[in-house]
Every structure is written in structure tokens, then in C-alpha cells.
Amino acid sequence: MSILELDDVNAYYGNSHVLFDLAMSIEENEVVGLLGRNGAGKTTTLRTITGTVPRREGHISYRGRDISDESVDSISRAGIKLVPEGRRVFPDLTVNENIQVARDTCADPRPIEEMYDAFPVLADLRESLGQNLSGGEQQMLSVARALVQDPDVLLLDEPTEGLAPVIVDDLADVLSDVVKRDVTVILTEQNVDFTLSLSERAYIIEKGSNVWDGSVDDLRDRDDLLEQYLSVGSADAD
Numbered sequence: 001m002s003i004l005e006l007d008d009v010n011a012y013y014g015n016s017h018v019l020f021d022l023a024m025s026i027e028e029n030e031v032v033g034l035l036g037r038n039g040a041g042k043t044t045t046l047r048t049i050t051g052t053v054p055r056r057e058g059h060i061s062y063r064g065r066d067i068s069d070e071s072v073d074s075i076s077r078a079g080i081k082l083v084p085e086g087r088r089v090f091p092d093l094t095v096n097e098n099i100q101v102a103r104d105t106c107a108d109p110r111p112i113e114e115m116y117d118a119f120p121v122l123a124d125l126r127e128s129l130g131q132n133l134s135g136g137e138q139q140m141l142s143v144a145r146a147l148v149q150d151p152d153v154l155l156l157d158e159p160t161e162g163l164a165p166v167i168v169d170d171l172a173d174v175l176s177d178v179v180k181r182d183v184t185v186i187l188t189e190q191n192v193d194f195t196l197s198l199s200e201r202a203y204i205i206e207k208g209s210n211v212w213d214g215s216v217d218d219l220r221d222r223d224d225l226l227e228q229y230l231s232v233g234s235a236d237a238d
């Protein structure tokens with residue numbers, strides 16, 4: 001059974017129809033990339049899964065339970081955690097305090113030292129204030145804050161946004177260890193290389209609809225898709 005299933009989901013902002021019959025099926029411990037251009041509906045898909053944007057038609061089920069009408073809190077408590085775009089950390093709290101605050105909101109958190117094992121950079125910075133971290137370090141802290149809550153499903157929204165290429169490589173290295181853990185990951189990105197390096201499978205979304213899904217190995221060879229929907233050629237995606 002899939003861990004997460006979206007069945008012909010339609011979502012709207014007010015009267016503006018944004019997701020059209022979106023269907024996805026995610027297996028436990030898979031790492032799945034959601035690719036698409038600006039405004040394609042990637043963030044809205046994640047927000048719909050977490051209940052922040054209510055779906056109007058269709059169903060979302062998690063471990064076979066229909067969560068379509070559940071509250072944001074209930075979906076979060078069930079184990080689906082979103083790391084939103086924009087690296088939200090508390091600027092006036094230290095790294096350690098940032099992780100501790102996230103732990104405190106959760107009934108059965110992971111040990112804080114596990115986060116420092118996963119993100120050695122953060123271990124060295126544990127007494128530094130959030131506001132003094134680089135963009136890449138803040139992104140690692142955002143992911144650590146979600147992971148310490150021991151999610152079943154981790155939703156990462158554009159983790160590379162605004163990061164310099166060399167930092168993106170560092171983040172990919174660290175996340176490649178993180179995604180090997182006992183966690184299902186859905187990653188939205190415009191950075192195709194980053195997504196292909198971390199994911200096993202991908203969905204391409206265009207104007208709120210699925211236009212393709214398949215293995216990342218297949219996608220690497222699909223110049224036509226990369227050009228049509230993602231504006232890159234396979235030479236860029238190796």
C-alpha cells in the first residue's frame with residue numbers, strides 16, 4: 001500500500017483553480033521529486049497535502065486513511081512535516097534552541113544529538129544565532145528542525161532556492177545521507193540536477209496537472225521532457 005495517495009485532487013486559491021485532477025502515489029521510504037516551472041503548482045501540492053490549502057475535490061490518503069478533511073495540526077501530528085520555502089528559522093535563538101523548540105512541539109522526538117550527527121556543520125554552530133548562519137546552514141537547520149520531530153513523510157519545498165551553486169552541492173551531500181533514513185521524502189525543485197541527484201522517481205507538473213511521472217533514470221534520457229517542461233537539456237542534467 002502507498003504511504004500517500006492523491007486521487008484527482010483539485011485545489012483553489014479563492015476562485016482561482018490551481019491544481020487540476022492531480023494524482024500521485026508515493027511508496028514508503030521513497031524519495032520523489034516534484035518538478036515544474038515557476039507557478040506550476042509544486043508548492044500548492046505540498047500545501048494541499050499538509051492541509052494548509054484545502055482541496056475542494058478529490059481525496060488525499062495517508063497510510064490508507066482519508067486525511068482530505070483533517071486539520072493542519074492533525075496532519076502534522078500524523079507525521080507529515082513540511083520544510084517551507086525560505087528557510088524559516090528563529091533568528092534570535094541559537095541553533096541548539098531552534099532545534100529544541102521544534103522538539104518541544106512533538107510528543108516523541110528524536111534525540112538532538114542525532115541531528116548533529118546528520119548535520120555536522122550544525123554541531124559546530126550549536127551556540128550561534130540563527131540570524132548569523134549562511135543560507136545553506138539555515139536550510140540545514142530548517143531540515144533538522146523537521147527531522148527532529150521524527151516525521152514519516154518529509155516535504156521539502158525548494159531547498160536550494162537562493163543558494164550559491166557550491167552551497168547547493170554541500171546541501172545535496174548532506175541530504176543524500178538524510179534521505180537514506182527511514183523517511184519518505186517529497187522534494188519540490190526547479191533545480192533539476194539537484195532533484196535528479198537525490199530522487200528515485202519524479203513527477204512533472206505543468207499548470208497544475210501531472211504531465212509525466214517515472215524513474216529519474218528514465219527522465220535523465222528524456223531531452224524532450226526536460227526541454228518542454230523544465231527548459232533544460234540532458235547535458236545539463238547529468
Ligand SMILES: Nc1ncnc2c1ncn2[C@@H]1O[C@H](COP(=O)(O)OP(=O)(O)OP(=O)(O)O)[C@@H](O)[C@H]1O
Nearest residue numbers: 013016018036037038039040041042043044045190
Ligand atoms: N496565496 C496565493 N493566492 C493566490 N494564488 C496563488 C497563491 N499562491 C500561489 N498562487 C498561484 O498558484 C499557482 C501555483 O503556484 P505555486 O506556488 O504552487 O507554484 P510553484 O510551482 O511552487 O512555483 P515556484 O517554483 O515559483 O515556487 C501560481 O499561478 C500562483 O500564482
